[in-house]
Amino acid sequence: MGYGDEGFTIYDLLLWAEGLGITLWIFILSTVIGLVLGVLIGLVRYYHITILGKLLMIVSESLKNSPVIVQLFLVYFGIPALLQIDMTPNMAAVITLSGNTAAFVAVIVISSIESIDRRQLEAARSFALPKLVILRHIIFPQSLSIAMPMLVSLAINQLQVTSLVSVIGVIDLTRVGDIVNQRTFEPFIVWPLIGLTYFILAKLIAIVGMRLERKFSAYRLVGEL
Amino acid sequence: MIEIKKLHKNFGDLQVLKGVDLTLKPGEVVSILGGSGSGKSTMIRCINGLEGITSGSIFVDGFDVSNKKELLEVRKKCSTVFQQFDLYPHLSVLENITLAPVYVLSSSKKDAEAIALDLLDSVGLADKKDVFPAQLSGGQKQRVGICRALAMRPDYLLLDEVTSSLDPEMTAEVLDILKKLAREGITMISVTHEIEFAREISDRIVFLDQGRILSDLPKDEFFAGDGGLADPRIARFLSKMGEFNGQA
Ligand SMILES: Nc1ncnc2c1ncn2[C@@H]1O[C@H](COP(=O)(O)OP(=O)(O)OP(=O)(O)O)[C@@H](O)[C@H]1O
Numbered sequence A: 001m002g003y004g005d006e007g008f009t010i011y012d013l014l015l016w017a018e019g020l021g022i023t024l025w026i027f028i029l030s031t032v033i034g035l036v037l038g039v040l041i042g043l044v045r046y047y048h049i050t051i052l053g054k055l056l057m058i059v060s061e062s063l064k065n066s067p068v069i070v071q072l073f074l075v076y077f078g079i080p081a082l083l084q085i086d087m088t089p090n091m092a093a094v095i096t097l098s099g100n101t102a103a104f105v106a107v108i109v110i111s112s113i114e115s116i117d118r119r120q121l122e123a124a125r126s127f128a129l130p131k132l133v134i135l136r137h138i139i140f141p142q143s144l145s146i147a148m149p150m151l152v153s154l155a156i157n158q159l160q161v162t163s164l165v166s167v168i169g170v171i172d173l174t175r176v177g178d179i180v181n182q183r184t185f186e187p188f189i190v191w192p193l194i195g196l197t198y199f200i201l202a203k204l205i206a207i208v209g210m211r212l213e214r215k216f217s218a219y220r221l222v223g224e225l
Numbered sequence B: 001m002i003e004i005k006k007l008h009k010n011f012g013d014l015q016v017l018k019g020v021d022l023t024l025k026p027g028e029v030v031s032i033l034g035g036s037g038s039g040k041s042t043m044i045r046c047i048n049g050l051e052g053i054t055s056g057s058i059f060v061d062g063f064d065v066s067n068k069k070e071l072l073e074v075r076k077k078c079s080t081v082f083q084q085f086d087l088y089p090h091l092s093v094l095e096n097i098t099l100a101p102v103y104v105l106s107s108s109k110k111d112a113e114a115i116a117l118d119l120l121d122s123v124g125l126a127d128k129k130d131v132f133p134a135q136l137s138g139g140q141k142q143r144v145g146i147c148r149a150l151a152m153r154p155d156y157l158l159l160d161e162v163t164s165s166l167d168p169e170m171t172a173e174v175l176d177i178l179k180k181l182a183r184e185g186i187t188m189i190s191v192t193h194e195i196e197f198a199r200e201i202s203d204r205i206v207f208l209d210q211g212r213i214l215s216d217l218p219k220d221e222f223f224a225g226d227g228g229l230a231d232p233r234i235a236r237f238l239s240k241m242g243e244f245n246g247q248a
């Protein structure tokens, strides 16, 4: 433990909780927005809405293939300059991570939809089922089942990526670790605890993910029993 | 009535159907025979609009398959049973059967389920209503496929080699159901390699060869005088099929 003025205080615990809250908030918000956007991009792509699809694919390719830190700087410094608007670090963090998540989700969506057996979709069409019903009742549930493991590992990865947002001044869990460490000079206590927090969050995601995976793939597993 | 006139279908440079004329009257059972690659599946897929036609026309009770709106009517009138069953794997047997009635015919879920249960009962699968397709044997899957098709109360049933991915025992259980349907007066076009089955259920037999109809004869004329078929190519085909059935 620390000593004198530089020791740990109850205030550090509050700081930790605050950082955890910010990290969770950014993670959850950007995951939800990223999922929605990613699914939309994937669908536009799947239904060959050509110009829009190509444009979105170029955007999402550039998001997947450039460092998140660069994207953060671009959004945080670039967008306010370009559009003459104010941008808080938290906003920039959510925007960047949402876009980044969406880019990966789009790829997962497309590959999941494409791995569905095409013939059953033809069968569905031959019974005059409308496109939207086929999407909602046949394509969606099956691609969700196929996508689930990929989405879970993406979520765990994106949780770790949130730690980068501290570079633009977001007081997230990692930044809190930095602050407390600088004051207490106890890196071997601070960083393992911060690391453990991320680890526990990741484990929680994995556990929930596993439950969902099992639920959505029941129909594929029964045959093997 | 299904009226196919001068139907041509190309895949790129490949001419698969080269001017097919075929008429199916209500109550008729027509079997389509022909060698592999002769275009039988393609013809069926043109009728339910899964393939667009290159030229010629197909009308089902006056509805034009090449018109997008009318194709929907055609699809409501024609139900297809597929070679590989093509059930929806994530839905229970009951849901497989009720999906189209609920969303296409706007039946209530309750009515659709009652009809589905009756159909399942008639093919001896009432106890399987809640299982997933993966839990069924091939023959059971195809019986569900038939129920799914019949649940739409179709005017026409299109069958594309519905038993060719089944072993003989399962083939028999599926053919028995189809024979019963034929006796009850359903109208159907059945692509098949099962000569005996064709002989038993058909009013007419159509022989397709390399995208053309080689013969379109009432069953009795087609089979007249064992082996004494007018066209040697059909005889050759039949003898080949005979061997095939013999081995199976
Ligand atoms: N989507 C497609 N694209 C290109 N060629 C195709 C396509 N579908 C079928 N063909 C070709 O058309 C020809 C006829 O195929 P089709 O499936 O209609 O034959 P078939 O009479 O049903 O044969 P089988 O008894 O083997 O089922 C074949 O040469 C096949 O390779």
Ligand SMILES: [Mg+2]
Binding pocket: B040, B041, B042, B160, B161
């Ligand atoms: Mg075929």
